Amino acid sequence: MPTLTVIIPTYNEAAYIEDALKSVAFADEIILIDSFSEDKTIEIAKPYVTKIVQREFDNFSGQKNAALQEATGDWVLFVDADERVTQSLEAEIKKTIANPKHGGYKINFPHFYMNRFLYSHSDDVLRLVKRNGANYSGSVHEKLTCEGSTGKLENKMLHYTYKGLTNYITKKESYAWYQAEQLYNKGKKATWFHFFIKPSYRFFRSFILKGGFKDGVPGLTVAAVNAYGVFERYVKLRLLQKGMR
Numbered sequence: 001m002p003t004l005t006v007i008i009p010t011y012n013e014a015a016y017i018e019d020a021l022k023s024v025a026f027a028d029e030i031i032l033i034d035s036f037s038e039d040k041t042i043e044i045a046k047p048y049v050t051k052i053v054q055r056e057f058d059n060f061s062g063q064k065n066a067a068l069q070e071a072t073g074d075w076v077l078f079v080d081a082d083e084r085v086t087q088s089l090e091a092e093i094k095k096t097i098a099n100p101k102h103g104g105y106k107i108n109f110p111h112f113y114m115n116r117f118l119y120s121h122s123d124d125v126l127r128l129v130k131r132n133g134a135n136y137s138g139s140v141h142e143k144l145t146c147e148g149s150t151g152k153l154e155n156k157m158l159h160y161t162y163k164g165l166t167n168y169i170t171k172k173e174s175y176a177w178y179q180a181e182q183l184y185n186k187g188k189k190a191t192w193f194h195f196f197i198k199p200s201y202r203f204f205r206s207f208i209l210k211g212g213f214k215d216g217v218p219g220l221t222v223a224a225v226n227a228y229g230v231f232e233r234y235v236k237l238r239l240l241q242k243g244m245r
Contacts (some may be wrong), residue, residue: 002097003028005073005131009063011035013081015045016160021048023085026094027077033067041081059178061136064144071131078127078144082160083109089155093128096153101149104129109159113168114218117158120211123220126150127157141175165221172229178238190241194234203227 006027011034025028030049033178034042035057042052055066055067064078075097079085084094110122126144133147141200205211206226212219239245 001072002100003072004093004097005029005031005071005076005175006079007031007033007064007067007071007076007105008079008081009033009035009060009067010037010041010045010081012037012039012041014039015080017041018044018048020079020083021045021082023090024077024079026090027073029071029073031067031070033063035063039213059138060142061138062143064136068131068134068136072129076129076131076134079157080159084160086155086158086160089153090158092153092155093112096128100130102151103133104144104146104150106150106152108152108156109161110156111222112160113222116215116218118212118215118218118222120214120219121206122156123151165225168225169228172225173232176229176232176236179233183233183237184240188237190234190237194237195229195231198234199227199231202230 004027006024006029008017008020008024008030012031013020014037021030025048031050032042032045032052034052034054036054042054045052051070051194053067053070055063057063058115068076077085077093104126105128106121107126107127108124110117112117112118126146129144129146130148134144136142136144203223203226207220207223212223215222236245
């Protein structure tokens, strides 16, 4: 039977990590890649994990690639602290790696916000891959690649991504700085198009094209904060251009 390693990146996830670890207890190996958490994340995780690797955070790809170097399983499943593997997804993962047709598999993530799952705000993300040849690239919205073709699992991963409106906006602010720095290093310039058209389109895409209106007020909130995140990205790019950071 092929073996499975689960990799979980963490930083101050004491409120979420135990449930995440319990949901992946079926794995042969669990590796925590931690950015020197200052809360009780490590203390809570120790009874559940095979290995804890603490590494100064540089970017998201760097963290996960470092953990990949420590993994020994034939397959690797990447899980965040605010995600949960259901029993049905667990069974499908076991069945899939026992008789794989692809080198990697995408999993659907319906987002959870305001006490409901927003199925119009869901993503298909490559998370289950053969370890050999797997690699992450990109510093903010990191991308996982694997050798061979990719398929998609039927069962969903539960994602409690929005821990309240303040946390959601703070996360967008943090991502905006990373994204602005990437654009700045590429010599990109912020224009009126980026300040008005791109945020407006992000709202339209999230609320109308992706069906966010079906999710009521939670869908409206997510669409608005996503648009705000795009706007902030280019505000921060302008600040970098003017040497104001």
